[in-house]
Each structure stands twice: as structure tokens, then as C-alpha cells.
Amino acid sequence: MDFRTWMKVTQDNCEEALSEFIPQSDIAPRRLHEAMRYAALDGGKRVRPLLVFAAGQLFNAPDELLRRAAVAVEMIHAYSLVHDDMPCMDDDALRRGKPTVHVKYDEATALLVGDALQSQAFIVLSEGNGDALTKLAMVRLLAQASGSVGMCGGQAIDLASVGLALSRDQLEQMHRLKTGALLRASVLLGAMSGKTLTATEVAALNVYSAAIGLAFQVVDDILDATADSATLGKTAGKDAADNKPTYVSLLGLTASKELATQLCNDAHQALVPFGTQAHYLHDLADLIVQRQA
Amino acid sequence: MDFRTWMKVTQDNCEEALSEFIPQSDIAPRRLHEAMRYAALDGGKRVRPLLVFAAGQLFNAPDELLRRAAVAVEMIHAYSLVHDDMPCMDDDALRRGKPTVHVKYDEATALLVGDALQSQAFIVLSEGNGDALTKLAMVRLLAQASGSVGMCGGQAIDLASVGLALSRDQLEQMHRLKTGALLRASVLLGAMSGKTLTATEVAALNVYSAAIGLAFQVVDDILDATADSATLGKTAGKDAADNKPTYVSLLGLTASKELATQLCNDAHQALVPFGTQAHYLHDLADLIVQRQA
Numbered sequence A, B: 001m002d003f004r005t006w007m008k009v010t011q012d013n014c015e016e017a018l019s020e021f022i023p024q025s026d027i028a029p030r031r032l033h034e035a036m037r038y039a040a041l042d043g044g045k046r047v048r049p050l051l052v053f054a055a056g057q058l059f060n061a062p063d064e065l066l067r068r069a070a071v072a073v074e075m076i077h078a079y080s081l082v083h084d085d086m087p088c089m090d091d092d093a094l095r096r097g098k099p100t101v102h103v104k105y106d107e108a109t110a111l112l113v114g115d116a117l118q119s120q121a122f123i124v125l126s127e128g129n130g131d132a133l134t135k136l137a138m139v140r141l142l143a144q145a146s147g148s149v150g151m152c153g154g155q156a157i158d159l160a161s162v163g164l165a166l167s168r169d170q171l172e173q174m175h176r177l178k179t180g181a182l183l184r185a186s187v188l189l190g191a192m193s194g195k196t197l198t199a200t201e202v203a204a205l206n207v208y209s210a211a212i213g214l215a216f217q218v219v220d221d222i223l224d225a226t227a228d229s230a231t232l233g234k235t236a237g238k239d240a241a242d243n244k245p246t247y248v249s250l251l252g253l254t255a256s257k258e259l260a261t262q263l264c265n266d267a268h269q270a271l272v273p274f275g276t277q278a279h280y281l282h283d284l285a286d287l288i289v290q291r292q293a
Helices: A005-021 A030-040 A047-058 A065-085 A107-128 A134-148 A150-163 A166-192 A199-226 A247-251 A253-290 B003-021 B030-038 B047-059 B063-084 B108-125 B132-146 B149-162 B168-192 B198-225 B248-249 B254-289
Strands: none
Touching: A005 A047, A005 A065, A005 A253, A005 B047, A005 B168, A030 A065, A030 A107, A030 A166, A030 B149, A047 A065, A047 A199, A047 A253, A065 A107, A065 A134, A065 A150, A065 B108, A107 A134, A107 A166, A107 B063, A107 B132, A107 B149, A134 A166, A134 B063, A134 B108, A134 B132, A150 A166, A150 B003, A166 A199, A166 A247, A166 B149, A199 A247, A247 A253, A253 B063, B003 B047, B003 B254, B030 B063, B030 B108, B030 B254, B047 B063, B047 B149, B047 B168, B047 B198, B063 B108, B063 B149, B108 B132, B108 B254, B132 B149, B132 B168, B149 B168, B168 B198, B168 B248, B198 B248, B198 B254, B248 B254
């Protein structure tokens, strides 16, 4: 299957799985379930699910486990967006071209939607078929990537860094946690759905993940500085307006673009040991760097 | 060991385990870890951990697994208090006799503390020794009890019910989710740490859990109406001030006290099949009904 077709099929599969694994809006409490579905369904590029499925391809992982892993990681991502957008955090009104959850509903509901989506991720990952040892390792990995030394920790560093002149190392460390941890988890969850990974395999996938994770952020910063809100589906120019450190403010636009290209090459290199089975991961690195939104 | 001694030993054990399982405040991001420790340590009656250990006693469960289960469930409880106290929810300034997390730190930190404590619960439960199938089932149970058809769902119903005249059934359903689900999870997590439970054992423990869960809430309502803030360590009379439905407002004080006593008897009855091994669970039912704060 060519990359574009695979991507569409996988995104549709993920959307269907998300709809299946978030309680329907006619189940009580209805408003909460409706808001959870509003937050997670019908939007987003599904980069993390794509990484799960692409990495699953490396070792012919079973589809059911990949679906659960993809949905779980996307629920964590969706919950983090809902909480990030709240007034006490980034105070953003627009997300994926729609009003954010606290604008559409209210702040208390947004808080609960995020909380319940996090729980739901662990429900989805711990239910269903599959080897218990593998699934427990997947729960552990996702929880670590989400928590205080993962995504939440990155958010905390981000909060503390507003208005500060971060060094490039500090900026990288912040993003390694804030977005990198969950992207890495996506890749590893996909791969470990297929087999127990060797240390060498984990090391190679870590290099790939670190490169695309950083590239993702560099491109985000480039787009925030150059694209308009309509294209992004969220408020553009927000980082600069909030006086947040970005790669563009640190390195300039040209050097940021060069860095993104270099990171894409690093990601491709890390995949060489996996041969042709890694072609979707290869193409996803290109996609992350070339995306326009 | 007599009940009071056992309780003190178990509370100390739990405090020590919480301190061990929440990253130290010299680990980055320091402020987040300091705030997580502030939220979870040095306070609270530790009712849920006590239930975990008391239920573990039924089947001689190994101490390490009980410690992890107790800490995990207490982290979920602690996170829910941090988020509940936030301005967009109950807007409370006092908890366990100390300023709430958003007052002591700030709202964004409180949001992240809650989020990270939830992740940490699943880290703790999925790490360490023990049978993978059992541990995966424990993760599943805790996630279900925490999510949209558990604790978060109860919060959502609570939010939606402010100012409404709830029937007794509706009030019970709300509390069954809001506090009952996590109390039930505590009992089952403790018991399943010792052995794979039969349907009969689960059914009996469900009856016990439902009775103490409801008793817990009835007593909460009685205390909110009768005790002062200094004794409670949180703002008293808040439910009435917020126009929230309570058992006292629905049944009156005398009938509420009778209901609490009846529920305590129901809980004791449910334990009969477990014989003398259930004595800590028996005494905990008494404690829940007789507590003054």
C-alpha cells in the first residue's frame, strides 16, 4: 500500500477505534461523554496513532493491539490539549479549527474531560486480548511517558520558562519531555505490540524518536511563526505573543529549517537496520518535517 | 495486632510508600514534584489504603503488592482532591488543614499536579514484582474506577446537580460513582493482591463496598452540616452554601444518622463468609461511621 493510502486507511481506522473506545454520548453521564467525544474525535492529524501503526509494521504486530495502543496514546494527547487550552494554562479558544472544550462547554467540564480521557487510555490499554506481560509493559511505558518525568513534566518546565532566555539545551530538554516522550512512546508501543524488543532495537527506535520528536517541535515553531490561524486550525503567532522561547526565536528561521532537514536525515539513518519494513516510519519522518499545519 | 495499632502501622507504611513512589523534590521538574508531594503526603486519613491492606489480609496478600495498590489508589484520590479544589470546580482554599495546591502554588501547577499524580498511580501499579495477569487486572480496575463511569463520572453528575432537587436514588447514584467507585476499587485491589477472586467473593466484597461507600458519604454530609472547619480540616457547611443536595438536606439529620448505622450493619453482614480474617474490614466500617472528621 502506498504511503498516502496507508495513512488515510490508518487515520480512518483510528477514528473508528476512538469512537468505539470512548463511551457513546447516550451513556450516562451524557454531557461528559459527549464532551470527551468532542475533544477526541473528528480532528487532528493522528501523528501518534500513525507512528504506532508504522512501528507495528516492523514486526507484523496484530491489528487489535495496535488499535488499542493507538487509541490510548491519542487519548493522552487529546487530554493534554484540553488541559493546555484551559484559561489557567495557554488560554486558547481555538483547536483543530473548533472552539476548545472549555469554550464549547465550561472549565469544570474541560477539567473532567481531560481527567477521564487519561483514565480511559489506561482502560483501553489494559482491556482486550494479548499477552499480559506485554500489555503491562505497555501500560508502564505510556504512564511514564505521560507523567511528571514525561509530558506533564515538560508542561511544567514550559510554564516555568515563559519570559526566560532558555539555552538551546534547555529548550531541547523541555520539548523532549513535553512532546518527545509521547512520540517515543507511540513508536515503542507499536513495535512492542509485535515482539519483545531487544536493547539494540530499543536504542535504534529511541534515536529515530528523538529525531522526529525534535523535528516535530522545530516545525511547530516554524509554522507558528509563518502560517496563519486558518491553516493551523489554532491561534498562530501565539508563542511569540506569549513571549515563549522557540527555535525560531533562538536560531532564526533559516537555521531552524536546516535543523529540521538534518533531524529528518538522522531519523532515516536510525531506521536502516530495520530494512524495508520501516518504510512507513521513514515516510512519517518526511511528513512531520514537510507538514504545513 | 489490635485495630488501632494496625491502623497506625498501616498509615505509616502508606506514608513511607507514598514518599518513596512520588519522585523526590530534588528531581526535575522540581517545583512539580514538590507540589505533588505537598498534595499527597503528610495528611489524610488514608481510608483507601487502609481498605486495601484490610482486604489484603483476607487472603494473606504480599506486602509489596499491597503497598503499590494502596499508593496507587491514594494518588488517584489525592489528584481528585487537587482538581476538585480548583476555582473552576469547588473553589476551596483549605484541605487537610493546609492551603489547597492552587492557593499554595498556582492553578496551572494544580492542574499538572493532578494530571501527573494520575499517571503516577498507573506507573506504580505497573512497575515492580508480581503476576502480570493480576497486575494488569488491577490497572484495569483502577482505571475503570477513576474514569468517566467511575469517579470522574460522579464528579460530572455532581456538577450538573447543583441547585437541582435530586431524588434519593439520583443522589445515591452520584455518590456511588463519585466516592463509591474508588472505595470499591480499594477493597477489590487489596483482595485480588492475594488471590484470583471467585464471583462469590467479588459479590460479597461489592456488598461490603457499596455499604461503606454510601455510609462514608452520609457521614460526610452529617459532618459537613454539624462539624466546624478546624475539626474537618476543610471548609465546613460548604455543601449547603453551594446549594448542593446532601443526605441531611434530603432525609434530615436523625434519619441520616440511622441510615449510617444501618449501612454499617449491612457492611458487617457482608463480611460473615470471610470469617475472622475480615476483622480489619469489619472495624474499618465502624471507623467510617464513627469518624469525627
